[in-house]
Amino acid sequence: WYIVVILVFTAFILFIIKTNKKYILHAVILFAVVATMYYVLIAFMSVVPAIILTLALAALLYKFPEWYVIDVTGILVGAGASAIFGISFEVIPTIIFLILLTVYDIISVYKTKHMIALAEGVMELHVPILFVVPKRKDYSFVKQDFSAKKDDGEEEERGAFFMGLGDAVMPTILVVSANVFLPVAYPDLPLMFGSVVLPAFLAAVGTLIGYAVLMVVVMGGKPQAGLPFLNTGAILGYVAGCLIAGIPVIPAMPVV
Template identity: 55%
Template structure:
């Protein structure tokens, strides 16, 4: 096998990971309209930058509680909390989708709860990588849509900038994000995407404990790396209402934000392929913000 072919093969999982990000963004855009119609906004005032601060504080508190639970050997609390959050997010996603039908509110509630519980049960009993990825796509798109319709452009940009700084500190300086990721991986929960290097890979059987120099059998990307930039994509498409929409679906600033996300991911991929853990949000959030600005300039629309 030539070195060129080997190089292409090595990059295939990362290309697939980029595809997952794009799918999350497209599904989030589809969910945004019915979620607005169903008044699923997380914040009352989408223009308030204080919402971004509250979001950051919530993340810090949640991270601290997760780390404390891990140190005390209380993994069941982490698992229960995340499974409840996953189930609730999936309920909102399916409720929003089914609201597009002529189904009654009572029937919609019953069906949405049933689907959410079935998928959560499947996740608990059989957390294989394709189950993790499928449910990750659903909750990733759902969370992105909810916060995208809840925060206008400026609060989102503030949020993404602060999160990029926090992620860099948590990965490169304190390294607690790496410890958290490794601890939670053992619980097989959909807080990350898993892309195997070969089809025989099993996420359930993976011990995640590798000797120094030994390669992992799969690539992993935190769910937040897909959610955070997608919030700006959705926000741009929802709050810039007077801009030209391609095919009536997406405006140019939102499309620019999508392209910027993938450009940031491409840079991140090059560094990850060198074998060292990287903070994803500085690249992804930076890419989506620059892409959004480029889309604004190209489309001739207001910045916010």
């Protein structure tokens, strides 16, 4: 069902972009961002400060959506989304979910290319559903003209790399899921840093390695599907962690 929801929402975004009603999409995304930021902040503070900080970030995001504002709010939103899905999916459903999304990402970027059209349409809204990595220190996301063309009709080189927020969230779901459900199935599993099981830690490391490889490939200048690199890294890291920890890759179901 989650795949169906993703497909439906993708179709909705593409429809909004093609009908030039981006203000609707802008409002929907901002509402989702504000709600998720509040969800994250309420875990660390009381209600009133969480509301105040959420509204302050929302106002800053609306009035001054510079790349560092986008990235900071993106981290908060990504953390909240990863936590929500991670505590909802057990490990094996999560891995299956990541594999399906990886296949979808490959098709949507390299075959149908509708994900590229979606990304280009959403970037103009300056909302935190992507991460911005500037190529130079004086880069301004607000001043970036995404429709600018060279004299020969080709797009001008952009001053930053862009990665969809979902590319960061999806592999992190496996990290959260492994850290939540594996200790239930294997109570004696040793913890790293006092709270992280080895498979979850190596899933995070694998994600970072996948990201490093992705950045090398992106240097070629062409849009790349991120999930094949990131999800693969996370899954391989998880598998390696299970093997090193001496537990099955497919965790046992806890006895209730």
